[in-house]
Amino acid sequence: MSLLATLFRSSIGRKFLMAITGVILIGFIVGHLAGNLQIFEHPDKINGYAQFLHQTGPLLWVARIGLLLAVGLHIWAATVLTLENRRARGVGYGAGKTWIRASLSSRYIRWTGYVVLAFILYHLAHFTLGITDPADFKTQHAYVMQHDYAVAGFPVVAAGTEVHNVYLMVYRGFQSAPVAIFYMIAVGLLSFHLLHGMESLFQTIGWRSQTWANVLRKLVALFCLLYFLGNLAIPGAILTGALAPHPAAMADAPMPDNN
Ligand code: HEM
Numbered sequence: 001m002s003l004l005a006t007l008f009r010s011s012i013g014r015k016f017l018m019a020i021t022g023v024i025l026i027g028f029i030v031g032h033l034a035g036n037l038q039i040f041e042h043p044d045k046i047n048g049y050a051q052f053l054h055q056t057g058p059l060l061w062v063a064r065i066g067l068l069l070a071v072g073l074h075i076w077a078a079t080v081l082t083l084e085n086r087r088a089r090g091v092g093y094g095a096g097k098t099w100i101r102a103s104l105s106s107r108y109i110r111w112t113g114y115v116v117l118a119f120i121l122y123h124l125a126h127f128t129l130g131i132t133d134p135a136d137f138k139t140q141h142a143y144v145m146q147h148d149y150a151v152a153g154f155p156v157v158a159a160g161t162e163v164h165n166v167y168l169m170v171y172r173g174f175q176s177a178p179v180a181i182f183y184m185i186a187v188g189l190l191s192f193h194l195l196h197g198m199e200s201l202f203q204t205i206g207w208r209s210q211t212w213a214n215v216l217r218k219l220v221a222l223f224c225l226l227y228f229l230g231n232l233a234i235p236g237a238i239l240t241g242a243l244a245p246h247p248a249a250m251a252d253a254p255m256p257d258n259n
Pocket of ligand 1: 050116170190
């Protein structure tokens with residue numbers, strides 16, 4: 001069997017597929033969080049960053065398609081493995097590995113996965129497509145860059161360029177309590193999903209020996225906690241007013257009533 005066929009046709013191959021796609025998705029969410037945390041700086045940062053990503057054109061589409069493929073394969077492999085395990089033992093994925101304690105996060109991995117998927121669909125409608133707030137998406141949210149935006153020292157978006165005001169879009173989005181609370185719950189469940197997902201990943205690639213299991217569990221838990229807090233900070237700070245709206249981002253689009 002070729003390597004590709006092994007990946008898709010054998011049970012261990014599908015576990016590797018879950019691990020590989022898991023690593024890709026973790027890479028994305030960590031990078032995405034780092035980009036989003038720029039909201040705590042001058043609006044030039046997050047707006048310049050979003051403009052830079054959009055400027056990459058075909059590269060952005062390659063990344064988007066890669067991400068979509070990773071999500072699709074991750075779900076497919078998880079579904080097939082669950083069905084196989086059910087057929088073989090009458091129990092869910094992961095239950096056969098007796099030396100992994102059946103933690104809460106492992107028992108609910110499928111359900112947290114469903115919520116994360118639902119969150120991603122809502123999130124795309126919210127911030128990428130602007131379907132949930134269509135009235136002024138992109139047009140009213142215009143922003144003129146005050147400084148150059150640089151990546152690795154190279155200016156990639158020049159001062160004076162009119163860009164999408166991502167800062168304002170996110171700020172206004174999270175002034176709505178139901179939206180902000182939904183995001184906070186969703187990132188909580190995503191972090192919970194990662195808790196078991198990452199331990200399984202390390203087991204699949206053979207890094208989770210009996211000796212290291214406890215240390216690894218603590219490192220994974222620390223990573224998930226930091227990831228959760230980083231994500232929580234954005235809607236949390238906006239909803240509570242801890243992050244005051246930056247005047248530069250509000251200038252060309254007056255804030256509507258907070259309702
Ligand atoms: C507080 C948390 C988050 C904030 C503030 C946030 C913000 C954003 C924004 C502003 C965009 C649109 C960027 C643009 O088109 O210019 C976006 C896109 C996206 N976000 Fe998030 N995000 C958050 C959490 C997440 C999480 C947890 C995930 C994944 C589980 C995620 C997945 C995505 C994806 C897949 C896109 C589409 C990227 C693209 O269009 O190429 N986001 N996010």
